[in-house]
Amino acid sequence: MMWPLAQMCLVVIGAFFVQSAIVPHISVMGAKPDIILIVASLYGFTYGPASGSLTGFIGGLLGDLLAGPHVGIGLLSKTIVGFFAGLVRRAVFLENMMLPMLAIFVATWLNEFIYVGFLFLLGETVPIKIVSLQVILPSAIYNALLAPFVYVLVHRFMVIREEASSVRIANKYDSV
Amino acid sequence: MPESFGRRIYLVLFGLIFISMIILTVHFREGEDGPIHRAQRAVLAATSPLQAVVATTLSPVRDGWDYLIHFGELTRENRRLSAEVALLKGKVFELESLKQENARLRTLAGFEKEHKIKSIAAHVVGMPTSNWWSSVIVDRGSSDGVRRNMPVLAGGGLVGQVSDAASSVSKIILLNDVQSGVSVQDQRTGEIGVIKGQLKDKTLSIQYISRDSLIHKGDAIITSGLGGVFPKGIYVGRVSAVQESTYSLYKVVNVESPVDFTNMDEVLIIDKAANFFFKEGK
Numbered sequence: 001m002m003w004p005l006a007q008m009c010l011v012v013i014g015a016f017f018v019q020s021a022i023v024p025h026i027s028v029m030g031a032k033p034d035i036i037l038i039v040a041s042l043y044g045f046t047y048g049p050a051s052g053s054l055t056g057f058i059g060g061l062l063g064d065l066l067a068g069p070h071v072g073i074g075l076l077s078k079t080i081v082g083f084f085a086g087l088v089r090r091a092v093f094l095e096n097m098m099l100p101m102l103a104i105f106v107a108t109w110l111n112e113f114i115y116v117g118f119l120f121l122l123g124e125t126v127p128i129k130i131v132s133l134q135v136i137l138p139s140a141i142y143n144a145l146l147a148p149f150v151y152v153l154v155h156r157f158m159v160i161r162e163e164a165s166s167v168r169i170a171n172k173y174d175s176v
Numbered sequence: 177m178p179e180s181f182g183r184r185i186y187l188v189l190f191g192l193i194f195i196s197m198i199i200l201t202v203h204f205r206e207g208e209d210g211p212i213h214r215a216q217r218a219v220l221a222a223t224s225p226l227q228a229v230v231a232t233t234l235s236p237v238r239d240g241w242d243y244l245i246h247f248g249e250l251t252r253e254n255r256r257l258s259a260e261v262a263l264l265k266g267k268v269f270e271l272e273s274l275k276q277e278n279a280r281l282r283t284l285a286g287f288e289k290e291h292k293i294k295s296i297a298a299h300v301v302g303m304p305t306s307n308w309w310s311s312v313i314v315d316r317g318s319s320d321g322v323r324r325n326m327p328v329l330a331g332g333g334l335v336g337q338v339s340d341a342a343s344s345v346s347k348i349i350l351l352n353d354v355q356s357g358v359s360v361q362d363q364r365t366g367e368i369g370v371i372k373g374q375l376k377d378k379t380l381s382i383q384y385i386s387r388d389s390l391i392h393k394g395d396a397i398i399t400s401g402l403g404g405v406f407p408k409g410i411y412v413g414r415v416s417a418v419q420e421s422t423y424s425l426y427k428v429v430n431v432e433s434p435v436d437f438t439n440m441d442e443v444l445i446i447d448k449a450a451n452f453f454f455k456e457g458k
Contacts, residue, residue, distance in 0.1 A: 020223045021230040024303035025238065030438075032307050049185045057192045061199070065219040067306040069339075069355050071212050072200025079192045086185070115308070124354065135307050 008043065011157050012055055015039040015150075016062040031138030034108065036063050038143055038150045040078050041107045044085025045092045045100055046158050056082030070122060077114035081107050100151065101144040108140035208324065217342040224313050224345040227302035242439075294447040295329075296320055300440045301345070310353040310373060311336075314443060317344040322445055327399075327406045330443040333434040334358070334412045337405060338445065346445075351412070352380055352437050359402040360412050362395045368402065371412060371431060380413060382429040389427055392418055397431050407446070 015035045023032050036059035044052020056078035063078070064071040085092075085107055092099045112135070116126050203212040243250070298320075302313030316322050318341045326338045328348050336356060339349040349356050352373035360382060361368045367389050369382040385391055395415045401408025413433040420427055 017223065017226055020302070020305050021226045024227075024305055025230065025234045030307075032305070034307075050188045053185075053189050053192050057196070060196075062219065063306070065212075065216050066223060067304070067309055067311065069309060069349075070200065071203040071216065072196050075199060076193060076196040079189070079196060083185075083189045119308075139307050 007157050008051065008055055009058060011039060011043075011154050012036070012059045012062070015059060015154075016066070019063060020066050028142060029138060031135070031142050033142045033146045034111070034139065035146070035150060036060065037078055037081060037108060037111055038104055038147050039154060040082040041085040041104050042100070042147070042151055042154060043158070044082045044087075045089045045103065047086070048089055049083045049086030052082030052084075052086035053079045054082070056080070070118075073115055073118040073122075076118065077111045080114055081111045084110065097148045097151070101147050104147045105140045105144040108143045109136060112136040112139070213340070217340060220313060220340060220345055220347055221317075221342040224301055224315070224342075227313060228299075228315065231301055231303070296322060296445040296447060298322075298346070298443050298445055300443060303438075304350075309355070310350040310437060311339065312348050312350065312440065312443075314346050314348060314445075315344070316445065317342050317346050319343045321447060322346045325405050327410065327446045328443050329410065329446060330440050331435040332411065334399065334406070334410045335435055335437070335440070335443055348443065350437050351433065351435075358406055358412070359400045360397050361400040362391050362415070363398050364395050365390050367391055368400050369429065371397070380431040380433055382431060383426065385427045385429050387420065387425060387427060391415060391427070391429055 015038075019035045023035060026033070037056075040052055040056035040059050043055040057075060060075035060078035061071075064074040068074050085103065088103060092103050116128065116131065120126055199212065202210070206212060296316050298314035298316040300312050301315050304310050304312065322338055322341045324338055324341060328335045328337060334351055336348050336350040336353070337358075338346050340347040350373070351358065351371065354373050357370050357372050359368060360371045367385060369385045371380055371382050373379070374381055382397070393415050397412040397415060399406040399408055399410040399412060411434070413431040415429055416432040417430040418427055419430075
C-alpha cells in the first residue's frame with residue numbers, strides 16, 4: 001500500500017511542477033489547462049473514489065499554496081472531483097480515450113463550479129454566464145484535449161502489479 | 177490501490193473535506209507568519225528556480241512565435257509609434273520649459289522639494305498558473321528588502337503590489353486580479369474610485385464612479401494615495417470606455433493599462449516614494 005501511495009505522491013508533485021512551470025507558457029487565448037485536475041480524475045477513473053479524492057486533495061493543496069489567495073478552495077473542489085471520478089470509473093474505460101476525455105470535460109465544469117461556489121461564499125462577485133463561456137468552457141476543452149497526453153505520461157506509474165495467489169504459488173514451484 | 181466501494185470511501189471523502197475546511201479556516205484567520213502562509217512562501221521558493229529555467233528556455237521560442245504572429249500588426253504599430261514619438265518630442269520640449277519655469281518659481285517661493293524614490297529592479301520568473309488569479313513571481317525577496325504591500329511598476333504604469341515575499345523570491349498580485357483593489361483618481365476631474373480586475377476577461381475597471389461624474393474616454397488615471405499602500409500620482413492607465421446603466425448608481429469605467437500583464441520581463445518594486453510625480457509612460 002505504501003509504494004503505490006508514494007508513487008501517487010510523486011506523480012502529483014510532478015503534475016504540480018508542470019502546472020507551475022510549463023502551463024503558464026502554453027495558455028491558449030488566456031485559457032490554461034489544469035494538469036492536477038486531469039491527474040486526480042485519471043487516478044479516480046483507475047483506482048476509485050478514495051484514491052481520486054486523495055490525489056485531488058494533495059494536488060489541490062499544492063496548487064492552492066502556489067496560486068490561490070484562499071488556500072483550501074482548490075483543495076476542496078479537486079478532492080470532490082477526484083471522488084466523483086472514482087464513482088464513475090466503471091463507466092469510463094481508459095482503453096477508449098473518448099470517454100475519459102468527455103469525463104474530464106465534465107469534471108472541469110464540476111471543479112470550477114465548486115470553486116465558484118466557494119468564491120461566492122467568500123464574497124466574490126462572479127458573473128456566472130460570462131465566466132462559464134470565457135473561463136470554464138475553454139479550460140474544459142483544453143483539459144479534455146490534453147487528457148490523452150497526460151494519461152500516456154502518467155499511466156506507467158499507475159500500473160500496480162498484483163499477482164494472484166495462484167500465480168505466486170506457481171512461481172514458487174517453478175523456482176524449485 | 178484497489179479498493180472496495182462501501183461506507184469507508186465516504187468516510188475518506190468527508191475526512192478530506194473536513195481537513196480542507198480546517199485549512200481554509202486557519203489560512204483565513206492566521207497572520208502573515210502563520211503555518212500556512214509560511215508553507216506558501218516555501219512552495220514559492222521551491223518552484224521559482226524551475227519556473228525561471230523554463231521561462232528562460234522558452235523565451236526565444238515565445239518571442240519568435242509572437243514576431244511571426246504579429247508581424248503585420250508590428251509594422252502598423254511601428255508607423256503609428258513613429259508619428260507619436262515625433263508628436264511627443266514637441267511636448268517634451270514644451271514640458272521642459274514649463275519645468276524650468278516651475279523650478280524658478282519654486283525657488284522664488286522658497287520651496288524645497290526632494291525626490292526620494294528607492295526602488296528594487298526584479299525579473300519576472302513565474303507567470304500566472306491559474307485561470308482565476310493573476311499573480312507573477314519575481315526574483316527578488318525579503319533578503320533584497322522586498323516587503324509585503326510594496327507597489328510594483330513596469331512599462332510606464334502600475335503593475336500591482338507585493339503580496340508575499342520569501343527570502344529570494346516574491347509574489348506580486350497584478351492590478352488585473354479580481355482580488356486587487358487600488359484607490360485611483362481621474363487626473364483631470366479629481367474623482368476617486370477603486371480600480372479592480374474583472375474575473376471574466378482580466379480587464380481593468382474603476383468602481384464607485386458616480387452617475388453624475390464628468391469622467392470621459394482618454395482621461396489619465398493615477399493612484400490617489402488613499403489607503404497608504406500606493407503613493408499618490410503613479411500612472412495607472414487611460415479611460416478606454418465609459419458606460420452607464422439605467423439601474424446602477426455608478427458608471428462603468430474601463431481603463432486601458434500601458435502594461436501588458438501577460439508578457440512582462442522586468443518590474444520595479446518601489447521601496448519608498450516621497451513626492452512621486454505623475455509621469456505617463458516613463
